Amino acid sequence: MEFRTLVEAARTCRRFHEDKPLSMADLEWLVECARLSPSGRNAQELRFILVGQGETCQKLFALTRWAGALKDWGGPHPGERPTAFIVVLAPEGGKEVHCWDTGIACQTIQLAATSKGWGCCMIQSFDHQAVPALLEIPQGMKPALVLGLGVAKEERRVAPMPENGSFSYWRDAEQVHYVPKRDVDELVVKRY
């Protein structure tokens, strides 16, 4: 896939083919891609917990919150739930560089997943007390972002920003998911 097309296709995905689970080898391949990503000072301090389909996956799903902007949808229904999670761990202590590293690693995973026809949802809205307990996260680390993953089921499209300037995403009557993105001219503040 041409790179611009891949980036456009890599929209957040929140509905999956639950009957086509990702394997542990699939998750390891995604971390293999993240492993090769840039990292501040090349310190590579992030760690990853891989959760394949099963009881832990279901328990972790229950600790995550999906699509806060879609008020009439409480998250993926049974049959459309993620079949795997990757939990990105960062050292406790909140250094800025760990946020940057997390974003870079997660976007790499999202692009890699998209290249295979899989979908990914980065999730910050999770139970920050219960997730470390469930996954017995090593001392000195904390979950930075949770990635919900699976074979993508929903159609997602980029839309122009609406006139009213709202950046909220929406779904149409056919349940197609739209994500408004600002134009380059709005983003670039100066050219020299």
Ligand SMILES: Cc1cc2nc3c(=O)[nH]c(=O)nc-3n(C[C@H](O)[C@H](O)[C@H](O)COP(=O)(O)O)c2cc1C
């Ligand atoms: C740091 C970060 C945290 C996010 N947390 C959540 C979340 O908790 N739940 C969720 O459903 N989506 C979450 N998202 C997905 C965003 O809602 C999504 O990126 C945004 O709507 C733009 O859509 P796009 O990814 O398709 O461009 C998160 C995304 C990022 C980058």
